[in-house]
Amino acid sequence: GEDVEQSLFLSVREGDSSVINCTYTDSSSTYLYWYKQEPGAGLQLLTYIFSNMDMKQDQRLTVLLNKKDKHLSLRIADTQTGDSAIYFCAGGLTGGGNKLTFGTGTQLKVEL
């Protein structure tokens, strides 16, 4: 099965950019996702990228995909205290199965 790995913690100052990294082993994933989990809540989809894309931008969020290195990153510009959460990357195949393989999660702490 696929392994998806992330660093466990990231601490940034408010207003700085945050970059959360993810590496995966299975290159057959057709979609790659970033989910956010706030304290005491379930995961919520932040954004996703199709595997034939290199980059996707959505307001303060930029997703970069390097298929050769099997590396996915999420950049959050102008990080705010409300961005403090756990961020999960996940990979899945289009259509069939609907199963996603989630990473270990990165705890982002935003300091004033």
Place this chain on the structure above:
Amino acid sequence: DAGVIQSPRHEVTEMGQEVTLRCKPISGHNSLFWYRQTMMRGLELLIYFNNNVPIDDSGMPEDRFSAKMPNASFSTLKIQPSEPRDSAVYFCASSLRASGGHNEQFFGPGTRLTVL
């Protein structure tokens, strides 16, 4: 839309007791997932269903765990007998399985289970 509904939100029980967690997926969704989240092991997929049929239960830790989906709007995860190491947050998620396109999973708020 009410989203994915889970009950109870919190459950405290004693070792050896039976625990039943409940999930109502989003109406119209045809895939349902049960996850377990702990500090030590992170987020683990336990089992998932497509059209009420279990597809992959390889994540179910032991025979003490069982899951059912009797219809498209209800699923249960049962632990019998429960053990302290089962203490975790259990999430249910649902999605609409469609050919092509991405598959967003919508998560419920979770059930925090504590087994004493």
